[in-house]
Amino acid sequence: MTAPGGEKVMIVGAGPAGIRAAERLVQAGIRPIVIDEGIKAGGQIYRRPPHGFARPPEQLYGSEARKAVALHTVFDHMVAAGQIDYHPQSSVLTIAGNFLQALTPAGRRDFTCDRLILATGAMDRLAPIPGWQAPGVYSLGAAQIALKAQGVALGSRIVLAGSGPLLTLVATQLLKAGAKIAAILDTSAIRDQAAGLPGMLARRPGLVLRGLLMRAKLGRLYHAGVTLDRIETDERGPVGLCWRDARGHAHVTACDMVGLGWHLRAETQLAGLAGCTFDYDESWSQWLPRTDRMGRAAEGLYLAGDGLRILGADGAEVAGRLAATACLADMGLPSPDARSDLRRLGRYERFARAIARAFPWPGDMIRAVPDDTVVCRCEGVTAGELRESVVYGGGEANRVKSLARIGMGRCQGRYCQLAGAELIAEKACIKVCDAGRLREQAPARPLPIGLWVRDA
Structure with missing residues (x-):
């Protein structure tokens, strides 16, 4: 759990990026804390079925079966050997400095760490x-x-x-x-x-x-x-x-x-709560965290995988290794040569840009939806109500949120923010990036109110 220099390292997410980051840290003699929402490691792309499920990996993962099994095996071996402190079925609710709060099967739990790697993946756009x-x-x-x-x-x-x-x-x-x-x-x-x-x-x-x-x-x-x-x-x-x-x-x-x-949108709620800076990516039509090539976002904070760039499973593995390598270097520990992985990362990035060009976000279709179309499914906010809020409050996303309640529901804007930004920009006659992004609010996931009632 603790690095040779006395520092705790935590990884949030056990998909391809999180697994490879953990593997690199373990190889350096560090026992990281790994928190993941899944019952088993693998992430969405290599999601594993429950015990007793009869379908073999070849049917579940197709041509990617060998990669999936290899990742599962690596992670399971680290768990069995006690090389990581693993917390499955656990959701990080908030981040403040080096303090994290998570909802685990045993209830709410507080964690502290000196260095944090966020490998939170992506979700449907x-x-x-x-x-x-x-x-x-x-x-x-x-x-x-x-x-x-x-x-x-x-x-x-x-x-x-x-x-x-x-x-x-x-x-x-x-x-x-x-x-x-x-x-x-x-x-x-x-x-x-x-x-x-x-x-x-x-x-x-x-x-x-x-x-x-x-x-x-x-x-x-x-x-x-x-x-x-x-x-x-x-x-x-x-x-x-x-x-x-x-x-x-x-x-x-x-x-x-x-x-x-x-396609996909990066899961960036925790990155926002951790204080990351964001830039609007015109190719992907979404806000993405700003890091260096190794995944450094701030002192002691690293990002990897689709939560940083939408590069797919192979790119996530590379990004996970790079983030862990940066973490080791910043702790003053021996770290592998990153040049080969950086070249691979560049190739995956160029491929991703071509994907974005081939399958563009349907901005024109969104801007043309009728006024009675529901935009925010959580709160039942329609396109007409959102447009009317722009008339009264201007074209700033958080101002529109306060008036129309878009992004205030269970998903916290994960499903409606990008479409909402298109409608705000259209009504205000501004660029989508000028509408800004919704500020993150803790908790990042819904949680039982009883956890706080007991404290009171």
């Missing part, structure tokens, strides 16, 4: 369309979790919509599991995908070819360059998705489940 607040409308990630963790599809006639590699991957996984998919609707135009393809092929041709093969197997189910108009619902949930194809022709696809997702 969602855009509002009329009807998306109905039961039976899920994120692509939720559909994937249900399939990996429980072996179930969340509907009997499914429509998947959005853009990005995850759309193709989840569709392929559901079809392979025997689910019935009615349509796969991609808002990215073929011309955008073609523009990003050379950059992707130049950096990771094998991965791109596997993705193209998956796409080809989707056949006539897949439609590119679509516009999503609305989800038709009844009291039980979706009954159809209304959309227009690339030529503008209208369609209605019958369904009882809709999965939505536009």
Whole structure:
């Protein structure tokens, strides 16, 4: 738990970045504290099923099965050998300096550390369309979790919509599991995908070819360059998705489940609470923490993985090693040569930029949603209410939040902030970056109020 110099090192997150960071610290003789929300380590991309689940890794992870098993094995060995202080099913609620508070299976617990590595990963990036607040409308990630963790599809006639590699991957996984998919609707135009393809092929041709093969197997189910108009619902949930194809022709696809997702957004709540500086990334249309190439964000604070840059699982492993290497160097301990990993990181970053170009965030679609469209599902805030708040309060995100309550619900703006910024910017006639970002509020996750009542 304590470094040779007497310093405590903590890692939040046990996905690919967190696992590789822990491995590098253990190799240097440090026993880090690892806190993770999952029942088992692996993160979302390599999420492990419960005990007794019969499907083998090849079915769960496809071509990435060997990487997933290797990461699981590394982490499980460190736990079994007592080389890390591991806290699964635990959520960090707040960070203040070197003090962290977490919700664990045993209740609230306080931690202190001298150096902190945040490997918090990413989550679905969602855009509002009329009807998306109905039961039976899920994120692509939720559909994937249900399939990996429980072996179930969340509907009997499914429509998947959005853009990005995850759309193709989840569709392929559901079809392979025997689910019935009615349509796969991609808002990215073929011309955008073609523009990003050379950059992707130049950096990771094998991965791109596997993705193209998956796409080809989707056949006539897949439609590119679509516009999503609305989800038709009844009291039980979706009954159809209304959309227009690339030529503008209208369609209605019958369904009882809709999965939505536009690639990923970095999970940055804890980074904000820890005091990170943020910059608006035009390529990814989101605010990302500012660090150096090794992941240093501030004295004793390091970031790694998709919570810093959306680089995927392989990039997260590299970033995890780099953050741990920086941590070792800052403690005055021997650290490996980082040049090889920095070159790999650069290649993954260029690939990610090509992905962002191929599958752009649908800003124009969001700005055109009708006034009665729900933008914040937690608080039921509509696009019209948000636009009206801009008229009264101006185009600053936190001012609009105080007036309209967008971002005040359970998700703390994780699902609505990016779309809300588009609507604020459109109404105020400003750039999205000029609207600013919502300030983080502790706790970062909902928690039982009884934990504080007992203290009182």
